[in-house]
Amino acid sequence: MNRPRTVLSAVPLVAAVLLAGCTSSADIEESAASGDAAPGALVVDTSPDQERVRTTTSDEALALLPPAVAEDGVLTVAVGAFTAPLSFLADDNRTVIGNEADIAQLIADGLGLDLELVTTDWSNWPLATSSGAVEATIANVTVTEERKQLFDFSSYRVDELGFLSTAGSGITVDGPADVAGLRIAVGSGTNQEKILLAWDEQNRAAGLDPVDVQYFENDGDTTLALQSGRLDLTFGPNATAAYKAATAPAEFEVVGTVNGGWPLTAQIAAATARGNGLAPAMTAAINHAVDDGSYAQVVERWGLSSESIARSETNPPGLPAS
Template sequence: MNIHNVLCAAAVAVMISAPAFAQSAPTGAIPEQKVNEALRAKLPEEIKTANKLTSVNSGSFPPYEIVTDTRSMTGASAEMTDAIGQLLGVKIEHATVSGLSALLSGIKSGRYQFAMGPVGDFKSRQEANDFVDWVQEYVVFAVHKGNPKKINSLDDACGSRIAVQAGGSAEKVIKAQAEKCTAEGKPTLEVQSYTDQPTSILAVRSKRADAFFSSQAPLTYFVQQSNGELELAGVGKSNGFDDLFQGAVAPKDSPLSEVLLGAIKELMKNGTYAQIMKKWGLENNMIAEPGINLAKK
């Protein structure tokens, strides 16, 4: 059995028997929303007829998406989704797929209507999808306590073993950095790609990787749940990214994009968005104004 399979099996065992990343859901009920008839009227007829939407996720992405089984989850995105469903007067069901590539292809093919995400918005992804951005994010490292490899920026990663989620924007950046390390004659940067966030962070906690390179919000969550084993590094640095927006994903030019944008604007206007984000410790990731395809690169 290779290292990836060992880690996947270990991650499943950890999440089922003694959740190393488990966290009691923050307290505080989110106000129930009244149906917004103007927004509901803009839904495609097939959705209004079925009276439901299917939101797809690629596995746990805490504190946004914490998958409890294949059809239910908790987290900030789950509460945003619930509120949007109430505004639109439809039931929103959840489906889980393996990895971001499967998520994006599932939406493009029409198998799923949307993903609440948030998923990284990039120009290359906008060719096939619309991103309804509701989060601003930063990409940093989760490292062992004391940061023994002294990874304080992307350039410091040469000579280290870096875990990353497969198919994500961070994987592309860290692979480019690995090529740069080699071209400059620096020690080899070993990239370890894993299907999901829990497996990636487990690689660090088990010391098979020196760091996990990913979005700051989930890494903050994992560090808080590590019993002092981990800390954040590279905070406040660009780390290969410009302004990084993340959002819900819908098929390209779908009328659902404008409906989701309108729903998020309504949740911002009535204070629900801020309440959810603060409840889950995401104050630093709030965006002043949501929009469609905000990424310029």
């Protein structure tokens, strides 16, 4: 059978956003090509000519596909382009690659549609999705009850946060007491900051040493501070932490994880406009990829097997409004 094609469409990228991005494809490729790479390190293809994992059309998903989406034969998906391994730019600085792009491809394949990826800034995805400018967003979106008022969701990854240290640090984080007295970098205004500050408050109440919370302008500065010994840990999305540890195991290791919804459980999901009927079809397409093994190949390819799901759900329980 002829598989659906992939169209890559890029909107202009804001320079400040690119500067704030995480690891570049050049950094990844240089690290992978280094003769000092540790045995078993994850080697990543950062070329624009991606041999993406593919799947077949799902009869169940196709039967659920709304006619309005099926009409033009294309699934238009908004993705970011700024964070490895989720979604970032290949060596040509134009083609979007990463786990999110691969998940979008599996969904499009399952629906029997061509895929068009549209890069967008995080702040723009809600309007783009609700207005119909794109049919779905796959950009590390956490399911919340507030978002479910405007969007339907098809889960595809567990929302996990990770503590990253230098390799051989001897640190293990299983709970709040394990971060007492440590120097930890966290993003300002993030969910991980909220969790870390709650843990610190709990520790202080128990008479433990306070956390030395530190903030940096970008991921590169944070990583340099960790490597130079000015930090004990960084605390952020486990996807980026696990990717660094997988591609450079001689330099980094993940020493603990916590669900992004702590003390509740959160899910990462594809977002579609509420009530347009697309979410059930996308959920069926994801589960088709789970069943045939292509989903497992994708998450393994990007070092994210620890965040894989057993089944996709339509509109799983979301985090409550804070």
